[in-house]
Amino acid sequence: MAGNKEKNFASAVVYVKNDAARIGGFLTCLYGILEENFEKYEIICVNDNSSDGSGEAMRAFMRENRPARPLTIVNLSISQGMELAMNAGLDLAIGDFVFEFDRPQMDYPQEMVMESYRTALTGFDIVSVGPRRTPRLASRLFYGVFNRYSKSQYQLGTDVFRLVSRRAIHRVHAVNPTLVYRKAAYAASGLKLRQLFYDDPCGRAAGQERGYRTDLALDSLALYTDAAYKVSLSVSLVFLALTLFSGIYTVVIYFSRAHIEGWTTTMLLLSGGFFGVFLVLTIVVKYLSLLVGLVFRRQKYLVESVEKLQGDEG
């Protein structure tokens, strides 16, 4: 059997946040799949400062099951959300291919894990797996806006896990060391991306977007799309129309009998001045926020400790 196993080294990075109840079951599944298919693999769980004893649940799992390969737990100092946490795991992973599991629950067909790997081998650096139908209205809205304004050739959608090649990881890091939004960075990497879908009739994937808070959504829209630029442009255009209208109105008043001394020139100056100010401000604000995001986020995440739990050395 060993001879039939895949020769590539596989890493699995799992985001764990208050998942004490289901992490054991998930690890059982994951170890099963990887052990059956890969000669060499590792599992890294990023514990995003869970308060429900998820860390202890993982240690208990290792004590009781003694899997063939070790488990690495990255304990984050404070809760930092899924994106930063997954970056922490990704930076530690050494595999040729890295599975990113956004939550420790396999409520999709288990075959999807290996199917994504086989798909990657056919020439795709990024394989993303998600339900056929995006469940939540807010998510749909976000992806709708994102895909509308994204410069990437690929459409993003809700996904439950993805497989990324080492080459893709190098590529996105070469472009930008801080991955504010991994999915978008992969899609914009210029490497081939493939989406796999499974049927999710009950909409079980609904709760999975918990890490994508509003500010992350806004950051991502600003960094990976030109939505922000377009919004500021629309605002400027509205102000342009308004000031143009007030300009015409001033001229009409000037020639009419209701002409008031001094008022017209003041109004002309005000309309023109404010137009320019609003235009410049919107642009400046956008670029400032971008610069802050890119330059000042040097310390990417805070790690408290890294534990390596030994499996059965045999």
Added chain:
Amino acid sequence: MSWDKIIIGAGLYGLYCARFCGLRGERVLVLEADSGAFCRATYINQARVHMGYHYPRSYSTAVKSAGYFRRFLDDYGFCVHTSFDQVYATSAAYSWTNAAEFRRFCAAAGIRCDDVPPSRYFNPGLCDGAFLTEEYTYDAQVLKEYFLKELAALPNVRVQYGAPVTAIEQKATHFELTAGGARYESGFVVNAAYAGVNTILQMLGYEPFGIKYELCEIILCTVSERLRDVGITVMDGPFFSIMPFGKTGLHSLTSVTFTPHSTSYEATPHFACQQKEGALCRGGLLGNCDDCPHKPRSAWDYMSQLARKYLREEYGFAYQRSLFSMKPILKASEIDDSRPTVIRTFSKAPTFVSVLSGKINTVYDMEEVLADGGE
């Protein structure tokens, strides 16, 4: 039969002491458990002649290493491989140090540190700094031949192989040792048994060193042309090092996370493998892990994968073989990463001295205590 000095362990520290005392005309006996010298830690390690780069969190260790570095080169230059580029790099993620910090540290310690572009050696984004440094590697086999030849010329020095110390008793004027079935006496005993140091101390009821034990693996590799004259160390955290292994033409590959296979936190080493059928550890005495049938499965898969993640493809390397040894680590040195050489005198007249060191070039620290006690 009584000796002026008895030294436990024929590693570098043991043989250095034997030669030092032998040249002073003392009658010296070295007791070694294995069938040859330099079979454990002196041979099975990264073979660094430390200049101090390795200790960016412990300035004192760094300065001391740098001081002894020159002297070691003068004395034992014949066993030192110097003609390669030793590159230290700081990892962008998970490192306890960074490029700016490392530069500052080297400047303070007064050691060479020239910036080279990280992209020359590493994949994009993985290292934020890379530095050409002055650090070398020694060849334990060449050094061993030298010491054995030197000692052979001293008729007053004897090295007894296959003689693990199984009992020691303190008498009024001397210590009585049982090793390999024979009894030996001396008024001055030097315990240089490294990983076995606490086992010896326990026999005398002395307070053990506060150490933990790691069963370590070093992998010897054949390397591609591009890597032949390059040594690379990524620091300071869960990273790796691949550098020339003395003058053997091979490189040693180690990693902070995968080199230690298992750890024992007790005063003397306790591992599950010791209980297995045919294990070399017997009666509390540590066997040679490298010869043991129960040495762990190699971590080559992990170490090589980690190194390949960082290194550009042209720096290729392939598995040759693994070496295993037991490494004691002072618990107090975990936080600041210092690796002090600890020499402790437990008793005077009769004198009992223990040494614990993870570095070869601090061997000179022994002279003071040997000269003192000998007066």
